[in-house]
Amino acid sequence: MTQRTASCSCGQLRALVTSEPVRVSVCHCLACQRRTGSVFGAQARFPKAAVxxxxxxxxxxxxxxxxxxVTFGFCPHCGATVYYTMFGLEEFVAIPVGAFADPSFPAPSFSVYEERMHSWVQVPGEVTHIA
Structure with a gap:
């Protein structure tokens, strides 16, 4: 059985997952750029029962x-987002890939909101591209 732990920067808020992600994606929307402080957000979606x-x-x-x-769950001490849920997809929990701090985490298979992608960003591998 797969088991991974995501956590905030200070370690007090954690998400233990007991399954492989059903989807790993990168999002180029402006809200994800603001939330992460980067040029895109990378997240993994898991069945709610596995989190x-x-x-x-x-x-x-x-x-x-x-x-x-979208409801974001973040640490009240360090401010790091550890998970979020989306209206209409209540059976899933999304977790920012970086919260796992695991370089061997599976690569994304979807890239969304690409019309807002920075011109110098290239998403490698076999990825479904959604404008």
């Missing part, structure tokens, strides 16, 4: 580009 959250959490709800609600 156990522990620690203190603060939540922030953001309305996405298409009007959907």
């Amino acid at each position: 156990a959250i522990s620690g203190n959490v603060t939540q922030f709800v953001r309305v996405g580009d298409e009007g959907t609600h």
Whole structure:
């Protein structure tokens, strides 16, 4: 059985996952750029039943580009996002790939909001590209 732990920067908020991700993607939307402080966000989606959250959490709800609600769970101490859930996809939990701090984590298979992708970014490998 696969088991991985994602955590915030200070380590008090954690997400233990007991399955492989059902989807790994990178998102180039402006909200992900702002949330991560980078040029895209990388996230892995897991079945909700395979994710156990522990620690203190603060939540922030953001309305996405298409009007959907996304609820981010982040550490109230260090501010790092450890997971989020999406309206309409309640059976899944998304976790930023960087929260695993695992260079062997599976590569993304989707790249979304590419119309907002920085011109110098190239997503390698076999990836489904969605404008």
